[in-house]
Amino acid sequence: MVLRRVLSLLLIIILLIISYFFNTYSANYPSKLRADLISFDFDMKIFLYCLIAIFLLSTFMAAIPFRNKRYGYKFFLVFISMNLVFIIINFIGSSKQYFEKKNEYEYLLVKTKQRAESDMKTDLIKCYYFGGDFIFDNLYRDHQKIGKEIDSLTKTYGVIYINKGGAIDDISIELNNRYEEYTESFLEKRNGKKWKYKMKKEIELLKNKYKK
Template sequence: MKKILYLNIIVIILILVVNVAIFYGINLPLPFDFKGDFKEYGTEYILIILLIIGLLAYLIASVKIRQNNFKNKFLSTFLILNSLFLAFLVFEGTSVYIKKKKQLTLLENEYIKQAKKDIENDSVTYKFAGGLAVSDYNEETENKIDNIYKKYGVTYFSIGCSIDFMDIKAQEKYQETVKSYLIKRNGKNWEEKMKSEIEKIKTDF
């Protein structure tokens, strides 16, 4: 009986682990944050399902078949039902992960194509998340800053406050594609030089 009990504990732990994995599969490529995302895992629903499975196992074990021990019948039935539930979660989780992975790959390919197009047009665009802050500088200073960006062949574009982790992850392919081009175009450490020029304009304001 102890062996069956231990197996039940292992299967329940695996169910909880797989449930967490499914959450990150659905939200691919969300960074792992167990403490921060704990409330989003839906663990309470898994526990409710386990209670239902336990009740079902109890009812099945209550049916008198030969002289089998009730505890053995309950634990065995509970193990079988939990194993089926685990198999279902693994199947669903794998399906979701594959689907999300395909979506990410397609989005990455789109960014690579866009990067090549922007390189041809000599106009690289870096997207970033953030609100539309009110500028502290006058129009003349803003134009000077924009001219520096143009000098280095880059543009910075705000996509708003909402954060799409899949889009952010896919943008890495864009950045990888344009990186060597911008170094060849502007020289090494071009970003530091650009920031230095912009800071000088801001200081002179």
């Protein structure tokens, strides 16, 4: 009897852990599950609050008389049952979230491929990047002019780089990577195998003209 209870409790703990990680994974799809996605500050607190609420509710319900059953038996039965309900609800919610994210991502993948194909036809690949821009660095003068000259230079390679700002999410990064995969062979065929190295070298020479 004791062994059965211990095994049941271990199974509940394992299911709770799986449930928590699946919830984290579904919330951040299509990103792979990694340490920085696990929020012990917020998500874990919600889980702990739910478990505390289940514990307190089980304590209260076990005190209700029922067929002369002992308190410990009633508490264990209610605690396990309520945890199972919590796990099932969490899995249902996480599954719904997962499929919604998956469908959205697959739709965006199709749109990204269509955009890549359209850009290849116009012979101008639009590469988006995130974060700060070197042309606003204090090392350089006449930022507007250097920006225009760099755009003109990259266009000769069939590429223009567009800054999307500092805010970024994992889906944007993934879609950006896919876009680059779709257009990589096109640019290599157009410009040669070492075109990126050659272009960067030309950009550096151009930038040197505007150094303070």
